[in-house]
Amino acid sequence: MRFLRFLALELGLRGVVFTLVGTLALVGLYLASVGASADLYLKTFGAFWSMVTLNPDFSLETAGFSAGEIISSGAAITFPLALVSLLFLVVIALVGASTSASSTYLRTVQGGRKAVGLGAVGGLLASLLSAVPLFVGFWLLYGASGMNPSPMLIALVVVVLGGLGWDAARFLTLDMKRQIDTTHTLVFSTLGPAVGRVLPLPGTVTGYLLNSAAPRFIPYVAGKVPAIIGGVTIAEMVFNFPGLGSTLLDALVNMQTDTLIAAVFVLLAVNALVTFLVKSALFALYPRWYEKAL
Numbered sequence: 001m002r003f004l005r006f007l008a009l010e011l012g013l014r015g016v017v018f019t020l021v022g023t024l025a026l027v028g029l030y031l032a033s034v035g036a037s038a039d040l041y042l043k044t045f046g047a048f049w050s051m052v053t054l055n056p057d058f059s060l061e062t063a064g065f066s067a068g069e070i071i072s073s074g075a076a077i078t079f080p081l082a083l084v085s086l087l088f089l090v091v092i093a094l095v096g097a098s099t100s101a102s103s104t105y106l107r108t109v110q111g112g113r114k115a116v117g118l119g120a121v122g123g124l125l126a127s128l129l130s131a132v133p134l135f136v137g138f139w140l141l142y143g144a145s146g147m148n149p150s151p152m153l154i155a156l157v158v159v160v161l162g163g164l165g166w167d168a169a170r171f172l173t174l175d176m177k178r179q180i181d182t183t184h185t186l187v188f189s190t191l192g193p194a195v196g197r198v199l200p201l202p203g204t205v206t207g208y209l210l211n212s213a214a215p216r217f218i219p220y221v222a223g224k225v226p227a228i229i230g231g232v233t234i235a236e237m238v239f240n241f242p243g244l245g246s247t248l249l250d251a252l253v254n255m256q257t258d259t260l261i262a263a264v265f266v267l268l269a270v271n272a273l274v275t276f277l278v279k280s281a282l283f284a285l286y287p288r289w290y291e292k293a294l
Helices: 002-033 038-052 067-110 114-130 134-145 151-160 164-178 183-189 205-238 244-254 257-285 287-293
Strands: none
Touching (some): 002 287, 038 257, 067 151, 067 244, 164 205, 183 205, 205 244
């Protein structure tokens, strides 16, 4: 019963309903901003229905275009880029939090100083990178790789620059540090475990701290999915990737409402799907925390 409620809420309401209503709302705002006529509204909403029902004659403006083709472009380009960016975000947060939390732990428990210095240097470097605007990172990437950068580099730039990675590491670090002085952590440390300075591996102190912080960190990651997909979409526009970003830009410039509907719909669907995957991890690993978050 709990699982069915989870599916109804996350996949049904926050997935399907959010995508459908969001598409209509955003496209409606676009039509209002360009002063569209009533006939164009009717035509656009008719095209929306044709797309939802996967009508092969969906596009009347672009020859040879179909809803399936644009969905495929989103699945092949935008969705994998978003997942890789999300993975980079989590790894950066884990490494940054482990380095900083282990430094604090060593200073508190063992009086270590060298590790504290390394943690401070890492924090300063992360702060400097987060201060670099995302468009500057794309400009530098263009200068280094031209119009054909590696998708991995794009995903890394989306997370490292602009503050996403730094903010995630800071959130997890503060949460893990709050657990250091707790009784259960001090008891665990008496067993003589490894510290885990780089990664919070199982059986290490930082791994133990992560277990306590994970129920709060996973919802945080879910909240960052729209920002990640936004960065990926901008990258697709800048580097002319055949994904949703370039499709959306072409639709806006050429006022192709059919293409705009499909691009917005798939973009919101990708956002909902990635968020659903993150929420599924929270539900599977920490069901009680998921219930508290409702």
